[in-house]
Amino acid sequence: MSDKSTPRTTSEPAPASGPALHPVSTAELHQVAHGEHGNPHGVLGPHPHDGGVTVRVLRPLASRVVVRWSDGSGTSGEAELAHEHEGIWAGVIALPDVPDYRVAVSYGPDEHVVDDPYRFLPTLGEMDLHLINEGRHELLWTVLGARVHRYPGALGPVTGTSFAVWAPSARAIRIKADFNSWDGREHPMRQLGTSGVWELFVPDVGAGTSYKYTILGPDGQWREKADPMARWAEKPADTASRVFESGYTWNDDVWLEARARRAPVASPMSIYEMHLGSWKKHPDGRYWSWAELAEELPAYVAGLGFTHVELMPVMQHPFGGSWGYHVTSYFAPDARFGDPDGFRLLVDRLHQAGVGVILDWVPGHFATDEWALARFDGTPLYEDPNPQRGWHKEWGSHIFNFGRREVRNFLYANALYWLEEFHADGLRVDGVASMLYLDYAREPGEWTPNIHGGHENLEAVQFLQEMNATVYKRVPGITTIAEESTSWPGVTRPTSADGLGFGFKWNMGWMHDTLDYLAREPVHRAYHHGEMTFSLVYAWSENYVLPISHDEVVHGKGSLLRKMPGDRWQQLANLRAYLGFMWAHPGKQLLFMGAELGQESEWAESRELDWWLLDHPEHRGVQALVRDLNATYVDSPALWARDHEPEGFTWIDANDAGRNVFSFVRRGGDADLVCVSNFAAVPHDDYRLGLPAAGVWDEVLNTDAETYSGSGVGNLGSVTAVEGEWSGQPAHATLVVPPLATVWLRRRH
Incomplete structure (x- = not known):
């Protein structure tokens, strides 16, 4: 963090007739230049001082930097910035209030006019941060991740992307992306108070942008990470996240209105379980796209009379042989099939054909890939730090820390995300038995009893109850289904009666x-x-x-x-x-x-179904x-x-x-x-x-x-x-x- 006890500045003194440059110590400038400052907005961007506005920008390779401004009343001008320290440029706009401005950056003979990410206020409010810290932000995906925003301005409207990520133990975070040639030095993020949330709005960045976070952990090591809240991801084997803004218009109002009045337990439910990648394939082995599936799958399933499809995990996963059960991006539909609106199209078409959509969901464990959730901020953040609880021996994967309220929030908000954003009609929750028991797939001596001396995972029970209570409250007519293979009592009993609250159990x-x-x-x-x-x-x-x-x-x-x-x-x-x-x-x-x-x-999963069997009358x-x-x-x-x-x-x-x-x-x-x-x-x-x-x-x-x-x-x-x-x-x-x-x-x- 910054050290302002003995300010020292390398700035040239301003002329006596004009406002002075806001002083910043060389040590603090050094932290910003090296991406190690927890609040770069405290140094970079506009800062009213001495009757003027000091502007600092970070452009390490620039040869000249000029700020061009307009105050919205027809008055405009420009201010030349001087190189101050290791790529940081500084200057003063002789106005008492911060105007709308752009930054003209020259690299040799070429000039590029860009906006300044450090002139914008945070895109998360105090209530958002409070709810995140309390583990009660039901719409978490609306404030974290990469979200496109639009703002008016005297120099014209601004469209950009707000990046926000929860990483409480990080010392610093940068964004590296295709918009900065994968050099994160120009885009350090700020920490919002003590919330553990880091944020940066980057103007002129929109849908389709690929990005990663570079996170400085408490151990002094930088780690590249995909966004846990990314709504889209690159197609494997690439691992970056992608900005996405939905433009889809739904046409399933009739279905949703009928669903809200329906009690699944007293309704017909005949489910066709599917692995989308191997239902049908192109002759060269490629997956069908969302659009291609939307053209054929609804008619096939409806023609056979099934009331629902259950899709094996569509969340982004790097290894196809995992069938989707080792997830790396919980909020991103699988990019192998196309973009997220393509998946919306498939769900919409299924609904229009009278077919409900149940999604296989995996909140019990997650993939070990080092670029994803594992040790996200340099510490066991999403996984339980106790290996007796945090490592799944049978599946070789990390187990979520159900005792941490922010992690439980991440998971039940993810459940809501698929139900609300993609109109899913239900979630089949994978591996519930592995979540309920501390001794699941463990020998004596490999697990520690709970506070009552039993083998029940009380924190996982709390999570499942929270998840079920929340989704049934917010989304009428949906159902949750537990893959639970033991005699645990009350799996489908309401949470109000101390049950787990599922609609069904396998x-x-x-x-x-x-x-x-x-x-x-x-x-x-x-x-x-x-x-x-x-x-x-x-x-x-x-x-x-x-x-x-x-x-x-x-x-x-x-x-x-x-x-x-x-x-x-x-x-x-x-x-x-x-x-x-x-x-x-x-x-x-x-x-x-x-x-x-x-x-x-x-x-x-490597081949399609044997459709040729239909050439034979017995099949x-x-x-x-x-x-x-x-x-x-x-x-x-x-x-x-x-x-x-x-x-x-x-x-x-x-x-x-x-x-x-x-x-x-x-x-x-x-x-x-x-x-x-x-x-x-x-x-x-x-x-x-x-x-x-x-x-x-x-x-x-x-x-x-x-x-x-x-x-x-x-x-x-x-x-x-x-x-x-x-x-x-x-x-x-x-x-x-x-x-x-x-x-x-x-x-x-």
Whole structure:
């Protein structure tokens, strides 16, 4: 910081008839010239003194510097500046008040007229700084990062960019960018009081500018860092941040108005999980752009009847093989696809097609790249300084310091950013279990208990509750979904009832149990019947999503189709039967891309899906089934309106292990729906099934239908139930249950 105890100046004394130059010590000038001054605005820029205005500018390579001014009343003039110290030039404007001015800088014979960054007031107010320090600035992205501003002036309007960054332990920060030829000496930033926020408004800098911060840490080392709040980033492998100003006009008002009135838990939700970079690729392996995806993806997803897409992380990440789970720029959509407005276009088009957008979000850990968040100001700023809490052994990444309020603010403001700025309809929060437990993936002796002696991460719990409470308060109709694989109580209980406050939780137990069951040959399934029924013991302890996600079709696990036993016909039949069972089971459903094609190979981000499979009728049959499942699901409130209520489900027969059959009723709306799944390789003729009422029951879906490339075994479209109790139901019918198939029945009115 500056030392003004014994001012010394190298300035020439002003003439007796004019104002004197504001004196600054050589030591302080030296600090400014070397980028080590915490408040360069205290030296540079305009400073009223002795009836005039002293102006200092930092132009290390200039040969001549002149200030040209206008006071707004028609009076103008210029003042020659003299070189004072190591690239600092100084002079006096003979006016009592600071006028509008520009700086004419000569480098040899060439003159360049530029504006002075050091004549502008801070772009953050005292309330902003207070909220940042309290960890309560919900709109953090509106004050930090790079933001384009416009100001009027006597010499014409000024457009520029305000750069603001939180780095409380930094001794000094410079901006190096393409506008200063990546030489940060001319653009040192100022620290705003004791807030830890550093700021500089740079005139004539706009959208598209690439920049980095050069940060002097407490250890005396300079570090180049990307902006944690950058809204755009360079395309990897380049690592700079980029200035962005959105010009997008949204056209999804109808969608947002309807969403605000909707309760997700009592609405249909069929989710198509996607990795955008490998859904489709150009022949040379390039990603499709946001615009190209916007042209094709909405029609495809809506055509299959999915209500939502869930996008694996779209936040900027350097390594494509991480699938987006090692983030470096939390506020920047992936530049591999284009600019942020391109992503807005994709979301908008999906909404216009009637498809919601859920974003995969990773607040539990972050990438280790030295140019990003790690030791940002020369200290563990974003990461927990305790390696027992700050390092993720399993994933090789840093863990956020959930005990620091400014870090929690950074994260929940980031959640709001994607929901508000990009109109996302929900966030699927990755790795919640790893956040909740201090001993997650740690051996005894590698973790320290909390203040109560337990293994719960109390600070992470506080963050998750803060995040959920904040986003539900500010953005009506959205949802948050926890990837949480343990028995932590109250994941979807409201924060007002001491829950974590999520809208839904992935049902990992259902996924593991059912896939284990399906992997067995039908002849052995009778001995594992409970794996398909156990989920109904706890189905209403939380609000669940049934996930068949990307994690189940990578790393040698094989595709969903290849998990099934038997020959190719049996594999496809098992797959179709399973999807029919899944869609009818209580809970919302999520299916990873490719399963709707009957993808044979497991997923890899380096190649697109096997679209050529649709040349084969049996794979077109799987796709047609998914389309019909979704259409019938959305039109059947019994399958979703009471997902969260035990009264919305009744077993007909949960114990028919000898025939590998499961039958149950779903209730809701004005028509019950009955599901019968047969996971035996043979049909069951004359199968007596209890039903909720007598009358004609239409076969609204049969996964063994010939249109899906099944064997065509069925009931000619309907069965007739007669009075007479069976399996606890007041009526019964006799039907044919196809092999390796699921049948849905609905009573005809």
